[in-house]
Amino acid sequence: MRTKLASDSLPGGIALIFSSRAKRLKITVDLMMEVTLTVPSRCPREKAAAFAAEHSTWIESRREKQRERLRQIEDQYKAHDKKSPFLGEWIAIEGASEPFYRTRAKDFFTAECAALAKRFDRVFRTISIRDQISRYGSCSAKGALSFSFRIMKAPLFAARYLAAHECAHLVHLNHSAAFWSCVESVCAEYRSADRWIRQNSAFLRFDPQ
Numbered sequence: 001m002r003t004k005l006a007s008d009s010l011p012g013g014i015a016l017i018f019s020s021r022a023k024r025l026k027i028t029v030d031l032m033m034e035v036t037l038t039v040p041s042r043c044p045r046e047k048a049a050a051f052a053a054e055h056s057t058w059i060e061s062r063r064e065k066q067r068e069r070l071r072q073i074e075d076q077y078k079a080h081d082k083k084s085p086f087l088g089e090w091i092a093i094e095g096a097s098e099p100f101y102r103t104r105a106k107d108f109f110t111a112e113c114a115a116l117a118k119r120f121d122r123v124f125r126t127i128s129i130r131d132q133i134s135r136y137g138s139c140s141a142k143g144a145l146s147f148s149f150r151i152m153k154a155p156l157f158a159a160r161y162l163a164a165h166e167c168a169h170l171v172h173l174n175h176s177a178a179f180w181s182c183v184e185s186v187c188a189e190y191r192s193a194d195r196w197i198r199q200n201s202a203f204l205r206f207d208p209q
């Protein structure tokens with residue numbers, strides 16, 4: 001079932017989302033410090049506004065944390081002479097970095113997934129490169145793989161893990177124990193790679209000015 005969403009905004013730039021799937025009021029502060037309050041469809045707007053006001057100190061502390069994280073990332077870029085991260089190295093990219101990352105991602109995942117699919121004795125249909133933010137890769141039931149170009153900013157072991165993860169979905173379209181042992185069979189360091197990706201979302205999302 002699709003979630004029915006309606007959106008609105010509250011003072012302080014807080015996005016207000018009415019969701020038919022939400023059971024309670026929930027605030028999230030994303031990596032770029034955008035704040036969203038998700039509430040059940042029938043929640044009165046006043047109640048949502050009061051909830052946001054009650055949590056203003058918490059919201060500000062989360063925003064400060066994210067700001068600090070972004071400062072650290074900016075410092076990393078400065079320390080590398082404004083070069084760009086690419087599979088664990090820092091390199092100079094001519095012009096805009098996104099087309100560069102997209103082309104490299106396409107080449108990288110095409111080669112990785114061809115080898116992995118062969119090992120799993122499966123075939124995939126297509127590989128597309130996107131700018132996914134909530135997930136960095138996906139695999140459809142029909143074998144269409146997609147990856148975010150942003151994973152090219154990660155170390156090689158994390159990018160290879162992502163390819164292994166999505167290709168293992170060609171065998172198991174779930175996250176069962178069998179799926180994870182399939183991932184492990186081609187990527188021994190899958191746990192640390194998965195952790196790296198989860199802990200470095202801000203780094204992957206960051207686009208230097």
Ligand SMILES: [Zn+2]
Binds near residue numbers: 174175
């Ligand atoms: Zn998965």
